[in-house]
Amino acid sequence: DAKTTQPNSMESNEEEPVHLPCNHSTISGTDYIHWYRQLPSQGPEYVIHGLTSNVNNRMASLAIAEDRKSSTLILHRATLRDAAVYYCILRDPREGGNQFYFGTGTSLTVIP
Amino acid sequence: DAGITQSPRHKVTETGTPVTLRCHQTENHRYMYWYRQDPGHGLRLIHYSYGVKDTDKGEVSDGYSVSRSKTEDFLLTLESATSSQTSVYFCAISDFEGKLFFGSGTQLSVL
Numbered sequence: 001d002a003k004t005t006q007p008n009s010m011e012s013n014e015e016e017p018v019h020l021p022c023n024h025s026t027i028s029g030t031d032y033i034h035w036y037r038q039l040p041s042q043g044p045e046y047v048i049h050g051l052t053s054n055v056n057n058r059m060a061s062l063a064i065a066e067d068r069k070s071s072t073l074i075l076h077r078a079t080l081r082d083a084a085v086y087y088c089i090l091r092d093p094r095e096g097g098n099q100f101y102f103g104t105g106t107s108l109t110v111i112p
Numbered sequence: 113d114a115g116i117t118q119s120p121r122h123k124v125t126e127t128g129t130p131v132t133l134r135c136h137q138t139e140n141h142r143y144m145y146w147y148r149q150d151p152g153h154g155l156r157l158i159h160y161s162y163g164v165k166d167t168d169k170g171e172v173s174d175g176y177s178v179s180r181s182k183t184e185d186f187l188l189t190l191e192s193a194t195s196s197q198t199s200v201y202f203c204a205i206s207d208f209e210g211k212l213f214f215g216s217g218t219q220l221s222v223l
Contacts, residue, residue, distance in 0.1 A: 032210060043202050044155065087154070093210050096124030099170065100145065100204075100212055102155035 009107045012078045016064045018049045020073040020106055022027030025066050031090040036060065038085045040106070047073065047086070083110045115139045116173050117214040120144075126223055132192040133218050135203030137183075143206035144186040146178060148199040148219075155202065161186055193222045 005023040012018040024033065032047040048055055048062045050071075059073040061074040077084055087105040125131050135144060145216040147170075157170030159178040167178050175197060176197035177189045192199055203215040 019213065034210075034212075043204075043217055044212070046213065047209045049209075049211065077209060085154075091210055099157060100206070101157060101171065102147070104152070104154035 001040045003101075004090060004103055006008065006086075006088055006106045008078075008104065009109065010109060011109045012055065012075075013111050014080060015077050018075040018082070018108065019080045020086050020088075020108065021070065021074070022072070024088070024090055025069045027090060028092065029040060031092050033068075033071050034089050034100070035060070036087045036089070036102075037070055037079075037082075038087070040084070044087065044102075049091075078110045079111050080112065083108055114206055115150050116203060116215040118201075120145060120217045120218060121216065124221045124223065125193055127194060131193050131220065131222075133188045133201055133203075133220070135143050135186045135188070135215060136188075138204050139205060139207070139213075140183060141207055142183075143204045144180065144202040145206070145212070146188045147178075147188065147202045147204065148172065148197075150199050158188065158201075161208060193220075195222050198222045 032049050032051050037047050038042040038044040045051050048057055048060050050062045053066040063072045085105040087102050089102055117195055118138045119134045138153045142163055145160040149155050156172045158176050159170055161167045161180040179187045198221050201218045204212045206212055
């Protein structure tokens with residue numbers, strides 16, 4: 001299974017953009033890149049996902065490198081409510097490949 | 113929450129006793145998952161199901177069994193609980209786009 005590598009922790013000032021990196025050098029051509037976040041004392045929640053092209057939604061943007069070996073989750077203006085653990089995972093949607101493996105993620109601290 | 117209910121929310125039990133955690137969904141999704149979360153280890157997949165009576169092991173399945181007799185229910189059983197199984201357990205479902213939705217979790221303490 002393709003794995004991902006993320007920094008253990010990052011800090012950001014409130015109202016500034018945040019770029020959360022993820023390396024996935026062994027990604028296969030059919031792996032989707034998913035991002036989830038987990039607020040304190042809650043279950044993880046879906047943030048965004050993509051395959052090759054950059055993606056935007058109301059929560060964040062996902063920038064995917066041209067070779068797909070890395071990606072970056074972009075929070076355009078960090079708020080205190082964005083303080084969470086962010087997980088980057090790969091998912092292969094082919095039949096029998098619907099396992100989702102999480103690592104330890106990146107703990108984001110937002111400084112007021 | 114995307115129609116996922118975990119029960120119980122909290123449980124304290126003794127070593128050697130059987131424990132069953134229940135996950136119930138109202139979304140009629142095919143895939144369901146059980147994870148455990150421990151400090152320093154993040155979320156680890158225990159078992160998952162891809163349909164009624166169809167289940168498979170995840171990365172930390174030893175000491176756990178699962179059953180899925182109905183689409184809406186996915187049960188996780190610890191046949192003989194050990195202190196190393198003290199953890200927070202999360203159930204999740206996967207929709208047709210492959211997005212995961214998690215329950216609120218069950219805090220299990222094995223004394």
